[in-house]
Amino acid sequence: MGEIESVTETPGYRPLYRQVYDIVVRQVAEGKWRPGEALPSEQTLAREMGVSQGTMRKVLDSLTAEKLLERRQGKGTFIAENTQERALFRFFRMAHPGGQRAVPERARESVRVRVSRAPERVKLDLARTDRVVEITRTRCIDGRPAVHELIVIPSALFPEIEKRASLPNTLYSLYQTEYGINITAAHEELRAELATAADAKALQIAAGSPILVIDRVAVSLREQKVEWRTSRVRSDDLVYAVKLT
Amino acid sequence: MGEIESVTETPGYRPLYRQVYDIVVRQVAEGKWRPGEALPSEQTLAREMGVSQGTMRKVLDSLTAEKLLERRQGKGTFIAENTQERALFRFFRMAHPGGQRAVPERARESVRVRVSRAPERVKLDLARTDRVVEITRTRCIDGRPAVHELIVIPSALFPEIEKRASLPNTLYSLYQTEYGINITAAHEELRAELATAADAKALQIAAGSPILVIDRVAVSLREQKVEWRTSRVRSDDLVYAVKLT
DNA sequence: GAGTGGTCTAGACCACGCA
DNA sequence: GCGTGGTCTAGACCACTCT
Known part of the structure; x- marks a missing residue:
């Protein structure tokens, strides 16, 4: 040995x-x-x-x-396979009040590559010259827009991901199968905010409505910070459900 | 065997x-x-x-x-002892943005026994005639009011708890040592709301500010639903932090 | 029946805490 | 030096899956 x-x-x-x-x-x-x-x-x-x-x-x-x-x-x-089912419910915690899990469907998305900014470099341990891929997308629950998110990942880890025709609903299974990156944990911070004009438009709610903002850093098997995601979620008939043990 | x-x-x-x-x-x-x-x-x-x-x-x-x-x-x-330290941080997830755990201090509280209401009977699996203890309290973080909560527990499980001079900051260690009830898990649901006039007064924030509302059902070792707690938390410089695995 | 993970045993030795 | 939990071994048998 x-x-x-x-x-x-x-x-x-x-x-x-x-x-x-x-x-x-x-x-x-x-x-x-x-x-x-x-x-x-x-x-x-x-x-x-x-x-x-x-x-x-x-x-x-x-x-x-x-x-x-x-x-x-x-x-x-x-x-272990990050199948749709599993990947979805392992890290997606939104549910209907009372317990039933909510199933998000993909709606709109846009992808671009750009230079990294200071806060991203801090969150993802990047160097000054590293480039990032920025994904913005909206997902629906029960046919209504529910989640509006900004996802930032290091370009170096996901070469040419921006050239894909479209992205799957569960990004983490894509990370695993196409880029060999296993997401094993995620640190999330939640806060309440008021919907901005942009939120109101994306989520079809009134500006000034309370929304949940979820700030997530996803960590890979190699303990590398791989993704920074900020999700802005309607809170009128959705809750963030978690079991503490 | x-x-x-x-x-x-x-x-x-x-x-x-x-x-x-x-x-x-x-x-x-x-x-x-x-x-x-x-x-x-x-x-x-x-x-x-x-x-x-x-x-x-x-x-x-x-x-x-x-x-x-x-x-x-x-x-x-x-x-295992539910010491102050442990009991506090095991189920109290509030933190300062960026990671540092926030430490709550006890402020004001009031306790009374009353008949149970329908939603409580559903949440805690109670019978029509069961009585409950209602605890309302405010806790401070860094000297400022931060959490305002309503706690409902079955009176039968906590005999004469309302006669105690005061309650400790960490109720769960009291449950364990005085009433033989071990809290082993908690189901939480979070949503964003606007501060009501009552919230504004209790938390010293402006009415209409966004706040986090945490709805928790705590479960005992015997898999009994023991406590229903609704916490209303300032979200201006506090976040709910959780690690998903 | 063959092959896999799951359970159970008995015994050895190691690392740690304390008197 | 003793008692405790922690590691490691070798081997037996059980339950499940597939052929």
């Missing part, structure tokens, strides 16, 4: 399963297996890595808990 | 660790050990329950993941 150095603050002791974990994460991040593809069996992987099945299991179980893998008894271990 | 019946939809097969898990949860819920108290060691518990140490470990680890227990290497396994 090769030693693996790290920059964390725990220099002294590094359990075996932690080292194996890092190896597997790196292999997944490098795209050794495609989304939906099966990994070798527990036993095989354990043999390859030179550890016991129990240790390998611990690794695969924790990766499953982080939703990077999926295990199905009797079938195998698979790279 | 005694068989334990359940009402879930998995009637056929019931792993050992699941049965042990349920036993330990019941014992914790019944207050067999006090908050902060140490449980017997893994080995001892395993012997008592008639299972291997590995199986016992699986049980204790999953209870730790659910924040019901805490394990400290070299010291032991303890009933």
Whole structure:
């Protein structure tokens, strides 16, 4: 078992399963297996890595808990797919009051590449000369405009994304399948604001109505800040639903 | 190992660790050990329950993941305490924009017992004749009023709570230590509203300002809906921060 | 029946906290 | 030095899926 150095603050002791974990994460991040593809069996992987099945299991179980893998008894271990369904509901928290999840449909969008601005460089850890892709789009719920958002991503990570004919409703499955970027977490900050004239037009509500503004930074498997998204959402019959544990 | 019946939809097969898990949860819920108290060691518990140490470990680890227990290497396994710090930041999500957690201080409160109303009975699964305790309070952040909330709890679960001289800032540690009720999860729904005259007065902001309204139902270890709380929060320099995974 | 993940065991040794 | 949780192993058997 090769030693693996790290920059964390725990220099002294590094359990075996932690080292194996890092190896597997790196292999997944490098795209050794495609989304939906099966990994070798527990036993095989354990043999390859030179550890016991129990240790390998611990690794695969924790990766499953982080939703990077999926295990199905009797079938195998698979790279988790950000399917439409899953990608949509994992990070899209809007719902109808009382609980039923709201399903957004794609409406209008525009994409352009431009130089980065200071706040974006801070949010996404970019250098002065980095370029970004700016996506603005509106999404509907139940046929009515509901979400108006501005999405900023580093151009370097998504080459020529602006040349695509159209973007899917769930960007994160596109990030995964076309650019090899797995979104594993998102930090969101919510505040209440009054609808501006632009909001009013995009969301077909009265200017001055209260709206929810959601500021999100999405983080990849490699712990890189990959996307900054600001969503402005109608709050008349929609709520942001979250379960705290 | 005694068989334990359940009402879930998995009637056929019931792993050992699941049965042990349920036993330990019941014992914790019944207050067999006090908050902060140490449980017997893994080995001892395993012997008592008639299972291997590995199986016992699986049980204790999953209870730790659910924040019901805490394990400290070299010291032991303890009933998790809803200390001020922890209880505060586990469910109180308000922060300053950019990330730093905001610390609320208790300001004004009033408590009274009254008959339950229809919406409360729906939210908390109460019967027609059940009485509730209503707590209204205002909390400050950085010395300024920031949160104005209405809390409704079933009177039956919190006998004579209304006779206490004052309530702590973190109600959930009170629920745990004085009434044996562990809050383990909370469902929150957020929306944006305009400050009413009452909001304006309580929060010292202008009427018509946008505010965040947080509707929470807190759930106990026994999966009982224990508290319904509506918080109205200033949104001028505070945000609701959450990490989605 | 063969292959996979899921459970369970028994035992060894390591890291940590404390007296 | 002892007791605790944390890691690691080797092997058995069970439940599920597919052929």
